[in-house]
Amino acid sequence: MIRTKKDLKHYLNLDRQVYGITKRFPPFCGGEHWKFLIALRYEEYHANQKGIYHKILKKVWYMIHRHYGIKMGWDIPINVFGPGLKINHFGLIVVNDNVRVGAFCDIHQGVNIGQQGDLADDVPTIGDNVWIGPGAKLFGRIHIADECAIGANAVVNKDFLERGITIAGIPAKKISDKGNPWIRHLKNN
Incomplete structure (x- = not known):
């Protein structure tokens, strides 16, 4: 913030x-x-x-x-994404106001990160250095660990607390231990 x-x-x-x-x-x-x-x-x-x-x-x-x-x-509201946000393409991206995303998120078109129920806090919390592939859908009160990669068209509705993994599928599941290969770190300017 x-x-x-x-x-x-x-x-x-x-x-x-x-x-x-x-x-x-x-x-x-x-x-x-x-x-x-x-x-x-x-x-x-x-x-x-x-x-x-x-x-x-x-x-x-x-x-x-x-x-x-x-x-x-x-449709990306304020006070959601940490520093180092990279949006790769033009195209629909919808993010709920209550979502919290860490530093260096790499997001593609067609992504929806939103609320599952009626409660305002029923939204995802996403760690640092997370790569979100095209068409991914993340919803509900879930946590995604640092340095994860979320595959294209994945539907993520449960926690993935293991750092540095790749998740994909409908519903999403762990498919690899490789995670996000494009890890970014703070540079002093």
Whole structure:
């Protein structure tokens, strides 16, 4: 969760790292992934501050975040993903507001991470360095350990607490001990 300007800078630096972006600002034309992440992170920052100034800027960043979200088919709320979020493709991605995802999540199109029942906390908690393949569906009060890989079109509705495994299938089950081969680590900038 982004609470200070230092947190904001940290999140943006790590988001930029996963895309290999070296420039601070996105290009005028193109760069929608980066523009979306900038808007997401600034909206998060202003939403977690107090005062009328932050309330107004939260609304401004919300409109920009929403614009790029609609343009690319992403419904990704604030205060859900840790730093280093990588969204690989345009296309539908839907995430519940109450989900919590760690650092360096690598997510593909067609993913749905949501609520199973009526309770607000009936949503997944996902660890660091998790790779989520195209079309995966994760729902219910489940926990996914760090460094896991979730296969394409997997339906995950139970806990996977073993670190560094690959899960796939309908319903999902462990298929390998290899896990996410694209582990990312913090770099000091």
